[in-house]
Amino acid sequence: MLIEIKDMYKTYTLGETTVNALGGVSLHVDYGEFVAIMGHSGSGKSTMLNILGALDTPTSGSYKLDGREVSTMSRNELARFRNQKLGFVFQNFNLLPRTSAVEQVELPAFYGGCKLSARARRARAIELLTMVGLGKRLYHTPAQLSGGQQQRVAIARALMNDPPVILADEPTGNLDTKSSIEIVTFLQELNAKGITIVMVTHEDDIASYAKRRIVMKDGKVDREDDPRLGEKAV
């Protein structure tokens, strides 16, 4: 089992009221899955993704990824964990301004203790960019790339350290329909190569590219199905 979330709570205190962003969620994701997490705003899907991404820690409950308990890690351990095990794809791409595509893609390797030589790092970045179809735009800065191209740079960056999981937070939210389909198809191709993908989205047609759909409501998993087969209540 790749991701094991058990009985997870995340509580925010806003003045005197406490809000349960997550209210006892349990979730399993196996190797090679393509999961779409859906839900209305306030359903807890963003909190869920933040915790999955080791960007946030749960109030209680356990989160194991690849057999390791994440919820008790220190800040430094979390940083290393994110670097090695996760690749992030964001709604607004989050590329560094005025930095070439190749350098963007190399970035995760810098923080990984630098196992690769400078030349190997560059070669891998070029290979990844070629794979996402940007082999001719290696040295373009974000301002010189379209939204779809920027998101592809971000995907190449997410793949740099060969993580087992890619977390995509509304990856098509800022893209037109054509680019959206391009990106989600690309994620599907990556999934076919064995990379596990967890994607948050609110668009049904984007979610339909996933193998499994999880709908969240009020901090819990409401229902779960395979979008390709039909609905199945939990």
Next chain:
Amino acid sequence: MSILMIFRVALRAIWRNKVRSLLTALGIIVGIAAVIAVIAIGTGAGEQMKTSINSMGNNLVMIFPSSMRMGGASMGAGASNTLTAEDGEQIEKDLPNLVAGQTPMVRASAQVIYGENNWSTSISGVGTGFPVVRGWDVGEGSFFSEDDIQTGRRVLILGKTVVDNLFTNGENPIGKSIRVKNMSFKVIGVMERKGSNSMGQDQDDIVVMPYTTVKRTIQRSSFNNVNQLLVSLYDMDDLDEAKAEMTSLLRQRHRLGAHKEDDFNIRDMTEITEMMTSISSTITILLGAVASISLIVGGIGIMNIMLVSVTERTKEIGLRMAIGARPWDILMQFLLEAMTLACVGGLIGTVLGVVGAKAVGNIQNWPILITEGSVLISFAFSAFVGIFFGFYPAWRASQLNPIDCLRYE
């Protein structure tokens, strides 16, 4: 991430905001330049004072005859006539480890005449130790010998100013006869040019003779007392010991009983040296402190810009954290950026300070002295300012929460 790579990131961030970086560094540039220039000018002035004091002689100790009491009435300074050239010789003989040389000094003034030219000057009657004690050599010809002293021979050595005024047509004065008090003296040497002393007195306006000649021939005195003994020590650290030894030796030689006052005074240059150097170093410290304040203001400028930079790049910080930057990596990134700003500013400021000090020195004709120490210290100080004022913004950046950063607009 290795330090070198973080450094490259920092450099790039500085380069991207060229104007802003330059203006920020300007605070440090001005501060460092001011500190370097002030210290250069201040140390230069201090050194010049020391040189001019040293030009009076090497590690000089002066022994003067003091007042003498006759039946309760003080006769005033220099009244006793017990100080003799033999006292000096005995000091040199008895304290060979302390005393490098000594000379008696008998002063007179007279008109000297050569051909149609005449010149009124001061005459110093001295011993053979004079060049050593004053650190002043004979330029041409030679100094007189012990034999000249014994026989009180009429020989003399001229200072440059006297040569310039007597030998107006450029003759070689060596071997010529000049007249002093209607007696003929032979010129055997010319002293090197010494320039003016710290009081602005022309030290080259002098005629040097054996003290015996001055005593017997010029002053026509039958006493053998001298105006002054000049003693040169090997090391000023031995000053107190030397003073004590000389005092006991002279008291013994002058047969002073236990209850009698000294009939001589021993003086040295340390007081005046200390006073002058303390004045110059006080001024240097004061001006340096004022200049340092501008450096602190420059540091605050760096802190300000770094805080702006951290806020501006919140999203970048969030992204870097998401892809694996530890708090330490973020801290170092911003700290190195601040340090680089400060150090580059320090470097430019050092160059400007050195050039500025030299320019001021040339225009105002002030002596300036740039020591490696002052340059290194200022540069290290600029790096310190960078760390000190860069730390808080960098620390704040490193403590940010990645989720908040990623959401920050």
